[in-house]
Amino acid sequence: MNMKSSIRKELEVYINECLEDGLKSHNEMFNEGLYLHGNQQCLDWLNHHDLDVLGAINECRELELDYLGEIATEHFPTYEGLVNKLVFFYGLQLCAEADVFTGLCQ
Numbered sequence: 001m002n003m004k005s006s007i008r009k010e011l012e013v014y015i016n017e018c019l020e021d022g023l024k025s026h027n028e029m030f031n032e033g034l035y036l037h038g039n040q041q042c043l044d045w046l047n048h049h050d051l052d053v054l055g056a057i058n059e060c061r062e063l064e065l066d067y068l069g070e071i072a073t074e075h076f077p078t079y080e081g082l083v084n085k086l087v088f089f090y091g092l093q094l095c096a097e098a099d100v101f102t103g104l105c106q
C-alpha cells in the first residue's frame with residue numbers, strides 16, 4: 001500500500017504549517033507530540049482516508065521494515081497509536097522529499 005493522495009495532501013499542508021510556525025525537523029513535527037488525539041478522532045481519520053484498520057496495520061509493519069529493518073511493533077492496542085505511528089512514517093517520507101531534516105543517517 002502506498003500513501004493515499006488524500007493523506008499526502010493533508011500532511012503536506014501540515015508540514016508547511018509547521019515550517020511557518022518555526023518547526024524545523026521531522027522530530028518536532030511528528031515525534032514531540034501526537035498528530036491526532038483520541039481513538040475516535042483517529043478512527044474517523046482512517047475512515048476519512050478510506051483505510052481499514054488491518055490495511056493500516058500492514059502498512060505500518062511494511063514501513064517499520066523499510067525504515068527500521070524489523071517489525072518493532074507487535075500490536076496496536078489503540079487507533080491513536082496506529083494512526084500516529086503511520087503518520088510518523090509518512091512524515092519521514094514527506095520531510096525527506098521536502099528537504100526537511102529527518103534525523104536519519106544517509
